[in-house]
Amino acid sequence: MPRRVFSQQSWSIRSRVMLLLLAPLVPLIGMWLLGTTASLGPATNLLDVKSGVDMFGTPAYELVSELQAERALSMRLVSGGAGAATELDTQRAETDAALAEFRRLTGSDDAESAASALTRQHLAAVGKALEELPLGRAVVDTRQYDRVQIMRLYSDIIDRTFGLYGSVSGLDDHELNRQAGTVIALTEARELYARENALVSATIAGGGMSPAERAEVVALVGLQRRAHDTATRYLHPDDADRYTAILDSAAYLRLRAVEDRLADLGRPAPAIDATQWSADYAAVDGKLYELESAAASRTIDATMPAATAILLRLALAGGVGLIVIVVLVLVSRRVARSVIHRINALRTQALHVAEHSLPDVVARLRTGADVDVDAEVPPPPATVSDELDELENAFALVQRTAVASAVQEATLRNGLNQVFLNIGRRSQVLLHRQLALLDAMERRVTDPQDLEDLYRVDHLGARMRRHAEDLVILAGAKPGRGWRHPVPVHDVMRSAVSEVEEFTRITVVPPQELALRGRAVSDVIHLLAELLENATAYSPRDTHVTVAGQLLPNGYAVEIEDRGVGMPASAVDEANGRLADPPDFDPAHSSRLGLFVVARLAARHGIRVTLRPSPYGGLTAVVLLPRELVVDDNATAPPATPAVPAAVAVPIAALTAGPQSAQVVEGTSTPAAAAADDSGPQTEAELPVRAPQTHLAAPLRNEPLIVLDTAADSGSTPSARPAERTRSILTSLLAGAHRGRAAATVRTSPTPPAGTPAAAEPPEEPTS
16 A cells, blocks of 8 residues: 555646646755744743743742741741741741742743743742741741751752752843843852841840851851852853952952851851941942842843844844745646646547547548548647657647548448449349249249259359348348238248258247338348347257247237357357447457357347347347338238238248158248249339249249148158159249249330230339
């Protein structure tokens, strides 16, 4: 499946062209996005730091200030300072207010969305430390901790808060990040100074400093001095001057002198003036706070111009890049649409030619219409502008060649049809002349054996005439035989049987007294003869082929059933398809010429021919004649035509042959041409008229009924007939045949031939 998706064979032309034109834009868009992100990141970072300071830094700083004040009062309370309890209660209320504000700001939705992962981590640590504040207050109130332990209790919460400072002050800009680090370092150094002050003030209030407390003070002095040295290393020149002024102030020098004496552990702890210490510390701490605030303000103020500069660069670079990309996309899309439009137009033209134009030309050529190649496909222009024009011209040349080839093929096909028609007509002329000679010879011959041979030759001529008509049908013309008046259906069946080589194997079931309209007689005889020929050819010689007819509400059905080997179901379906929709004749399928002829004849009259398996293992061909082709025999027969008695007309071969004699159902005759069998081809040249009942005996008028020997069905050998009886039968048959010939001669010749009796009225008038 993935290979199918990424295979170019599954892509449309539109996809390929768009990919070809827009693919170079992908790296450009990627570079633009990368540059925009790189420029947007620092600006976003600055804005995030500003928001972080407002939402986290400021409330945390306020909370630290209140915790520092509460820490100092708690240590004084443990030392027994006067009035410390009241001040502590007031300070705790202020601390709780600052804590509530801190939790409100840091717990808001805006803070949640703006906080980074590191900020959330430090917020959780601060919150956990603040949960221990009520317990620490209880310990202070019960005096369970000393001053150092209380200092460490509050200092631990404040240290957690300093971690939160660092998480919100990370800047991508190096200079601003350094300045922010300086501010935080100043804050931490001032916190160490506050711890030192709280412990010294508590020991002064408590009346003395223990060695452990002195050691803790000395440690804090060292930490805060080191912290201030580190914090002031990268101060702004203005801030550096301010810090130098603090170090040179008298208050700071007095505090430093006390610190130095405390640090000299070899001497006893010096006496410290509480009032002076508090005043000096307040002055120095105020100056340090101002220094810290100035540095913080300078850092915050510097973030906005930096962010503005970055956004300006982003707007210029990103905007220009975006405009370039949009222009390139529009140009690429316009070029792609132009190419795709021309390709789609060429595709539409190709499909129109393949599905409409060329089939329409071929259809008109098949109907014989003239087609002008230049009118159908104009010559392509001589000038071209690009490769697509060359492709369009090449396709036009291909189309022109295809139309010219179709015209040439149609011309060749028409020529072949004319050849077929010419050969068929010439063969018909010769065959009619041959049959006319056979008629004359049959009149003169009286010997039974010679007469039988002549009838066999006559029968072969009738079959040859049908094959000649096949050529005429292949050429798209109509055979020459035709009738003006309806012909009885049983005569049509017998005429079809008479044109089959093994007619002795065909059994005709008596049909109803109906007639077939004259315009369809010739084609129906030919159609039935082809089906009967096929049935006898593909069935054993010792089996019979049955022909039966029946009138139905939708027409008249003729069933031809053989007992042969049959056909596969697929072959039957294919044959029925060809019979329902006759295709063009393909010389490569000349072995199926009979099927093609049957399909052409059936289509000409709306006859439906269907093949189906027979219960005996062979095939049954059902020929359904339309209802309008079948009429009542008695109601439509010409009044001047004499009635034909229900006599039995048998070919000479049937009378003289032994077990292979034709089987005749009682009340019917063997195949015979009707009273109007054929009249010659319908061409402009006058052709010899084929007299009725020449190759089979005519219906007997006022002759005794000939009773057939049915030994062929029983399997026994018939008894030999006396020669005189055979001669009498032949004489009777010839008399009937001569009457039929005479009737035909009267219709075609102004003067009857000498020695030929004229019929009172012709049984049927064939058309010429």
